[in-house]
Amino acid sequence: MSSLLVDNIGELVTNVAGSGEGGPLGIRRRAALLVEEGEVAWVGPAADAPAADGRIDAAGAAVLPGFVDSHAHLVFAGDRAAEFAARMAGEPYTGGGIRTTVGATRAASDGELRATVRRLRAEALRQGTTTIEIKSGYGLTVADEARSLRIAAEVTGETTFLGAHVVPAEYADRPDEYVGLVCGPMLAAARPYARWIDVFCERGAFDADHARAILTCGQAVGLDVRVHANQLGPGPGVRLGVELGAASVDHCTHLTDADVDALASTASDDGQTATVATLLPGAEFSTRSPYPDARRLLDAGVTVALATDCNPGSSYTSSMPFCIALAVREMRMTPAEAVWAATAGGARALRRDDVGVLRPGARADLIILDAPSHLHLAYRPGVPLVRQVLHNGVPR
Numbered sequence: 001m002s003s004l005l006v007d008n009i010g011e012l013v014t015n016v017a018g019s020g021e022g023g024p025l026g027i028r029r030r031a032a033l034l035v036e037e038g039e040v041a042w043v044g045p046a047a048d049a050p051a052a053d054g055r056i057d058a059a060g061a062a063v064l065p066g067f068v069d070s071h072a073h074l075v076f077a078g079d080r081a082a083e084f085a086a087r088m089a090g091e092p093y094t095g096g097g098i099r100t101t102v103g104a105t106r107a108a109s110d111g112e113l114r115a116t117v118r119r120l121r122a123e124a125l126r127q128g129t130t131t132i133e134i135k136s137g138y139g140l141t142v143a144d145e146a147r148s149l150r151i152a153a154e155v156t157g158e159t160t161f162l163g164a165h166v167v168p169a170e171y172a173d174r175p176d177e178y179v180g181l182v183c184g185p186m187l188a189a190a191r192p193y194a195r196w197i198d199v200f201c202e203r204g205a206f207d208a209d210h211a212r213a214i215l216t217c218g219q220a221v222g223l224d225v226r227v228h229a230n231q232l233g234p235g236p237g238v239r240l241g242v243e244l245g246a247a248s249v250d251h252c253t254h255l256t257d258a259d260v261d262a263l264a265s266t267a268s269d270d271g272q273t274a275t276v277a278t279l280l281p282g283a284e285f286s287t288r289s290p291y292p293d294a295r296r297l298l299d300a301g302v303t304v305a306l307a308t309d310c311n312p313g314s315s316y317t318s319s320m321p322f323c324i325a326l327a328v329r330e331m332r333m334t335p336a337e338a339v340w341a342a343t344a345g346g347a348r349a350l351r352r353d354d355v356g357v358l359r360p361g362a363r364a365d366l367i368i369l370d371a372p373s374h375l376h377l378a379y380r381p382g383v384p385l386v387r388q389v390l391h392n393g394v395p396r
């Protein structure tokens with residue numbers, strides 16, 4: 001059995017609340033961390049560090065749990081750079097461009113889709129993302145949704161069936177029939193490769209009745225629920241997610257008091273809410289839209305996660321540090337809240353307790369920064385601060 005000691009850590013963010021400074025971040029100074037068999041085996045003062053087969057000298061830098069990106073759409077073909085340029089020139093975002101990507105995705109070979117997924121997964125890993133959720137949703141046929149999930153499952157266990165991303169053009173005047181297809185043969189074909197089911201519950205996509213029908217069908221075959229909710233305007237998505245016990249409702253840009261109250265009502269004994277509000281500021285950035293009010297959610301006691309929403313239309317970034325910087329600058333989160341939301345918050349949104357945290361028994365997924373503190377992730381926006389990544393204990 002080989003062991004690896006990460007030594008001489010200036011600031012270790014554990015996310016074990018109460019185990020050090022910084023409240024929920026559980027910060028330890030002058031620390032060390034031992035990795036064995038892909039897991040964290042020991043955390044403590046550098047002066048007490050045990051012997052190990054290998055050693056990484058963090059040289060006084062900050063070490064954090066790897067980022068948990070709980071919302072990404074990596075299975076697609078083509079890009080929409082021209083649509084982005086048009087939007088920046090003043091055209092509004094409506095979500096209609098999804099159909100452009102659907103056409104390109106259907107026309108692509110398995111090899112092309114696989115290459116894109118692997119390229120983006122590697123890009124995210126270099127920036128510190130050690131756990132990533134990947135959705136289907138650009139195939140929208142039985143065969144194309146199934147192959148999207150099969151390819152996603154090659155790089156992550158957190159796969160989400162999003163056959164209900166948008167009603168495809170060929171079903172535009174028959175949405176009920178499309179919902180039947182999603183709940184029937186498409187779900188059956190997707191099920192072997194999916195852990196989650198998701199719906200884009202929004203005007204122009206799926207209404208509350210259709211979304212409830214689809215999510216309930218997914219639950220009946222063992223998939224857990226997450227929802228794209230309240231992105232483009234107020235709507236029923238957040239309350240529907242809470243009603244169905246969703247792990248996360250994502251976007252949450254347009255919330256009523258009733259939506260916030262519904263989320264807060266899912267508070268559990270550990271002080272977190274069972275349904276997490278996942279905020280995706282890359283989407284507001286890239287569509288030049290008002291940001292969600294993170295402060296309102298946090299002040300109401302709602303657990304908040306940050307994720308990239310990486311997709312070719314509305315948020316083509318794979319960078320969790322960029323999302324942290326946006327959350328601090330534009331959404332009035334503190335740097336500590338944003339770092340927690342991008343690590344432990346993402347883990348909560350995926351109902352995982354083995355990632356987003358550095359304690360004995362957790363996965364040895366961590367990042368070493370080129371900086372003395374987690375604060376620098378927001379303080380130095382756009383700078384590649386992730387010096388080294390350990391994924392399952394293996395240096396990348």
Ligand SMILES: [Zn+2]
Binds near residue numbers: 071073228309
């Ligand atoms: Zn999304």
